[in-house]
Amino acid sequence: MLLAIDTSAGTSVAIVDRDRGVLASRDSADTRGHAEVIGSFIADCLTESGIAISELSGVVAGMGPGPFTGLRVGIAAARTFALGAGKPVIPMVSHDALAFGRTEPTLVTTDARRREVYWSLFGAPDADGLPTRLEGPALAKPDDLPTPDGYARLDAATVSAAQLGLLAEAMYVHGRSFAGSEALYLRSPDVTMSAGPKRVS
Amino acid sequence: MTAPLVLGIETSCDETGIGIVRGQQLLANVIASSMDEHARYGGVVPEVAARAHLEAIVPALEEALRTAGVTLDELDAIAVTSGPGLAGALMVGVAAAKALAISLDKPLYAVNHLVGHVGADVLREDGSDIELPTIALLVSGGHTSLLLVRDLIDDVELLGETIDDAAGEAFDKVARLLGLPYPGGPQIDRAAVGGDPAAIRFPRGLTHQKDLEKHRYDFSFSGLKTAVARWVEQKRDSGDELPLADVAASFREAVADVLLTKAIAACHDHGVPRLLLGGGVVANARVRELAAERCAAAGIELRVPPLSLCTDNGAMIAALGAQLVAAGRRPSTLDFGADSTLPVTVIQA
Numbered sequence: 001m002l003l004a005i006d007t008s009a010g011t012s013v014a015i016v017d018r019d020r021g022v023l024a025s026r027d028s029a030d031t032r033g034h035a036e037v038i039g040s041f042i043a044d045c046l047t048e049s050g051i052a053i054s055e056l057s058g059v060v061a062g063m064g065p066g067p068f069t070g071l072r073v074g075i076a077a078a079r080t081f082a083l084g085a086g087k088p089v090i091p092m093v094s095h096d097a098l099a100f101g102r103t104e105p106t107l108v109t110t111d112a113r114r115r116e117v118y119w120s121l122f123g124a125p126d127a128d129g130l131p132t133r134l135e136g137p138a139l140a141k142p143d144d145l146p147t148p149d150g151y152a153r154l155d156a157a158t159v160s161a162a163q164l165g166l167l168a169e170a171m172y173v174h175g176r177s178f179a180g181s182e183a184l185y186l187r188s189p190d191v192t193m194s195a196g197p198k199r200v201s
Numbered sequence: 202m203t204a205p206l207v208l209g210i211e212t213s214c215d216e217t218g219i220g221i222v223r224g225q226q227l228l229a230n231v232i233a234s235s236m237d238e239h240a241r242y243g244g245v246v247p248e249v250a251a252r253a254h255l256e257a258i259v260p261a262l263e264e265a266l267r268t269a270g271v272t273l274d275e276l277d278a279i280a281v282t283s284g285p286g287l288a289g290a291l292m293v294g295v296a297a298a299k300a301l302a303i304s305l306d307k308p309l310y311a312v313n314h315l316v317g318h319v320g321a322d323v324l325r326e327d328g329s330d331i332e333l334p335t336i337a338l339l340v341s342g343g344h345t346s347l348l349l350v351r352d353l354i355d356d357v358e359l360l361g362e363t364i365d366d367a368a369g370e371a372f373d374k375v376a377r378l379l380g381l382p383y384p385g386g387p388q389i390d391r392a393a394v395g396g397d398p399a400a401i402r403f404p405r406g407l408t409h410q411k412d413l414e415k416h417r418y419d420f421s422f423s424g425l426k427t428a429v430a431r432w433v434e435q436k437r438d439s440g441d442e443l444p445l446a447d448v449a450a451s452f453r454e455a456v457a458d459v460l461l462t463k464a465i466a467a468c469h470d471h472g473v474p475r476l477l478l479g480g481g482v483v484a485n486a487r488v489r490e491l492a493a494e495r496c497a498a499a500g501i502e503l504r505v506p507p508l509s510l511c512t513d514n515g516a517m518i519a520a521l522g523a524q525l526v527a528a529g530r531r532p533s534t535l536d537f538g539a540d541s542t543l544p545v546t547v548i549q550a
């Protein structure tokens with residue numbers, strides 16, 4: 001059983017079980033207000049699912065790609081929840097949740113703001129029904145996206161933590177490795193190096 | 202009832218602070234600073250600070266628990282800074298605190314960063330109680346505020362604050378135009394050694410009679426910064442050597458003078474013979490020295506917490522949280538957000 005948290009787009013929290021599926025979920029498509037809702041979403045999912053925290057086997061963290069301010073809220077919450085519960089963090093690439101369950105090769109995109117998109121290119125699912133990410137996640141201007149033949153396109157406004165959690169369960173069953181532990185910002189911090197002080201007189 | 206064991210989380214600027222207190226007793230004060238990462242930019246870059254918080258928060262929590270010799274289960278409550286500060290940085294702490302509190306089933310208190318600076322005073326080693334009312338002068342790279350504190354958890358009034366740059370920011374900017382690295386405070390201190398603080402009469406912002414009517418307790422440092430820049434440019438244009446020590450000492454004197462003049466005026470006006478200093482600029486030798494001189498002359502009791510409790514830290518947040526717990530205050534509800542402009546009158550969000 002897993003608690004899954006993803007704030008790479010809106011805010012999404014779920015509790016999933018390998019056998020029983022989605023036990024509870026809360027989703028908001030709002031691309032702001034992650035920090036406000038994250039607590040009540042987690043608390044609501046725990047209450048609604050009726051599970052005890054000790055029953056969880058881990059905490060899934062959607063590592064992005066996603067706009068940084070919101071993305072960090074979910075990762076921070078997943079990390080400290082896991083610390084408090086004494087459970088491992090399971091980092092996942094958020095885009096993989098979008099491809100999970102699709103049967104055709106797909107180009108997945110999500111909003112990166114500033115007239116750019118995050119994208120990942122997935123082939124058809126593998127023999128175990130798991131997504132096969134061929135390229136990405138990466139950042140591009142909409143005009144520069146790859147347009148390979150035979151690929152469906154999915155422009156997603158939300159990422160479901162329930163899907164991400166179910167995928168993590170399936171990956172665990174099939175002995176797959178999870179994502180790295182770093183947040184997938186895919187952008188450097190906005191910093192303009194100072195050219196030195198400007199004259200005032 | 203034994204004093205409450207509280208863990209505090211502070212991420213309002215560039216320090217990830219985790220503190221643990223038992224009532225008024227300090228057990229751990231772990232600070233992970235991203236200052237070095239900001240040095241090459243000459244100031245705090247909010248996105249760099251927020252990224253650093255995300256990576257530092259769990260290691261800092263673990264270290265604080267180790268230092269205090271307590272386990273998460275033993276905590277009575279968790280406290281977190283919900284504002285004011287940098288929004289993206291605050292959000293990391295807020296989200297982390299909420300999730301931690303839920304996973305432990307512990308009450309959570311969202312508290313005000315500025316009032317937290319005052320709360321640091323309850324952690325005094327001699328164990329004596331904070332004496333109230335007090336005037337509090339809180340000066341850092343992020344804020345410059347003058348408060349009247351009648352009750353730590355019930356009654357804090359903002360008397361004035363900076364209308365442009367924070368004092369710490371002025372130190373950073375002047376250091377840069379003098380060719381000194383970031384952070385500016387210690388650099389200016391070093392450069393000022395042997396300098397004459399009266400060599401150059403730099404302007405004291407918002408101290409003229411007409412300004413005092415509207416801005417009696419407010420501060421302004423951007424005019425001072427420009428005045429120093431102009432003075433330095435003229436000196437360089439004329440081909441003379443720059444008297445670095447005099448410039449640094451005179452600039453520092455102008456900042457310290459205006460800070461203390463207004464703070465002492467607040468003590469007099471409100472009949473409060475106590476002044477508490479807080480914030481990273483307290484590290485500045487001349488600010489501390491002038492505070493001691495002026496307070497002694499005016500018969501005002503000066504209190505300066507140890508430096509590790511003056512700069513941003515989680516212990517002061519835990520200490521304020523412990524005061525709220527001890528007073529039987531209800532925990533904050535889970536829906537509070539990060540409020541970059543949280544007013545000081547909102548002690549608990």
Ligand SMILES: [Zn+2]
Nearest residue numbers: 314341480513
């Ligand atoms: Zn501060």
